[in-house]
Amino acid sequence: GAGVSQSPSNKVTEKGKDVELRCDPISGHTALYWYRQRLGQGLEFLIYFQGNSAPDKSGLPSDRFSAERTGESVSTLTIQRTQQEDSAVYLCASSLKAVYNEQFFGPGTRLTVL
Amino acid sequence: AQTVTQSQPEMSVQEAETVTLSCTYDTSENNYYLFWYKQPPSRQMILVIRQEAYKQQNATENRFSVNFQKAAKSFSLKISDSQLGDTAMYFCAFMKRAGAQKLVFGQGTRLTINP
Numbered sequence: 001g002a003g004v005s006q007s008p009s010n011k012v013t014e015k016g017k018d019v020e021l022r023c024d025p026i027s028g029h030t031a032l033y034w035y036r037q038r039l040g041q042g043l044e045f046l047i048y049f050q051g052n053s054a055p056d057k058s059g060l061p062s063d064r065f066s067a068e069r070t071g072e073s074v075s076t077l078t079i080q081r082t083q084q085e086d087s088a089v090y091l092c093a094s095s096l097k098a099v100y101n102e103q104f105f106g107p108g109t110r111l112t113v114l
Numbered sequence: 115a116q117t118v119t120q121s122q123p124e125m126s127v128q129e130a131e132t133v134t135l136s137c138t139y140d141t142s143e144n145n146y147y148l149f150w151y152k153q154p155p156s157r158q159m160i161l162v163i164r165q166e167a168y169k170q171q172n173a174t175e176n177r178f179s180v181n182f183q184k185a186a187k188s189f190s191l192k193i194s195d196s197q198l199g200d201t202a203m204y205f206c207a208f209m210k211r212a213g214a215q216k217l218v219f220g221q222g223t224r225l226t227i228n229p
Contacts, residue, residue, distance in 0.1 A: 032217060042219035043159075056214040084153055089157060095215070103217065105159035106222075 004106035006092050012112045013082055019075040021109045025094030030053070032075050033103060034067055046090075049075065050097075082113045088102045115142045118174030118210050120220035127196055128228050134181075135191045135223050145211035148182065150191045155201040155220075162204070167187065169209075196227045 005024045009114070013019050025032050030051045034045040045059040049069040059113040064082075069075040079086055089110050117140045127133045139148070150162040165182050167174045172180050177197075181190045193200055208222040 029213065035217075039147075040222075042221045043207075043217065045216040045218070048214050049214055050214075056216070058214075059216070091157075091159065093159075101215075102164075103215075104160055108157045110157075 004094050004104050006106040006109050008109060009107065009109045010112075012114065014114050015084060015106065016081055019082055019111060021090050021111070022077075023075045023077070023092030023094075023106060025052075025073070025075070025092070026104055028072075028096065029094035029104075030072050030097050031095040031101070031103075032069055033078050033093045033095075034075070035091045035093065035107070036061075037091060039088070042091045043091060046077070079111075081103055082111075084113050087113045090103055116143070116210070116216055116218045118206050118208050118220035120206055120223050122223045123221070124224045124226070125170070126226040127183065129196060129198060131196055132194050133150040133196055133223065133225065134206050135193075135206075137189045137191070137220055139187050139206070139208050139220075141187070141190065141210075143210050147209045147211065148180075148189045149177070149209070149217070150180070151187075151219075152200075153205065153209060153228060158204075163191065181217060193225075194205045198227050198229060201225060201227045 007022045032049045034046040046113040047067045048056040052081045067077045089108040093105045094101045095101040146167045148165045150161045163175045174178045203222045207217040
């Protein structure tokens with residue numbers, strides 16, 4: 001079946017604009033994760049959704065960042081009033097359930113804030 | 115909080131050689147998982163191998179094996195008979211067994227296999 005997909009692949013925006021990044025998880029995967037990867041760095045956890053439970057937002061770096069997920073499907077990561085330090089690759093992953101299952105990653109969205 | 119450290123920013127070996135990538139981690143947890151992920155230029159993160167902390171036996175997947183030393187909090191990856199397609203960034207990652215299943219990543223090692 002299809003893997004995790006993300007859109008857009010690349011996004012260039014101006015400082016101060018809002019952006020929305022989309023993630024389509026693998027069908028049937030109840031857990032969904034967002035990570036940020038700055039240039040030359042490892043991935044940093046941002047937020048985690050598991051079914052209908054309250055999301056774990058402990059990794060969001062500021063209140064400019066928010067994310068939503070509709071049921072067990074699509075998720076959107078929104079960054080308001082973008083700053084240059086928000087430039088990074090944003091990766092989404094999904095897994096079958098919360099108690100250990102392999103996380104399958106999407107190809108990421110490269111965000112560049114000018 | 116957990117931390118993962120990869121002390122080798124870059125490594126380079128000849129094709130067919132064996133290479134070992136280092137990883138250490140810090141945690142107060144007793145039950146957890148450790149992973150090695152590969153990230154080629156396509157950006158796609160690919161799981162290479164995983165280890166469950168309660169298992170003493172080192173995990174092996176074909177040419178990839180780990181040396182897991184729980185007391186030393188060390189988790190190295192050995193790639194045998196390296197191939198050109200192994201060229202990529204390699205990330206070591208930690209996950210607690212309980213609670214939110216978020217991965218904590220190291221900074222990565224850029225591995226180049228030369229022909």
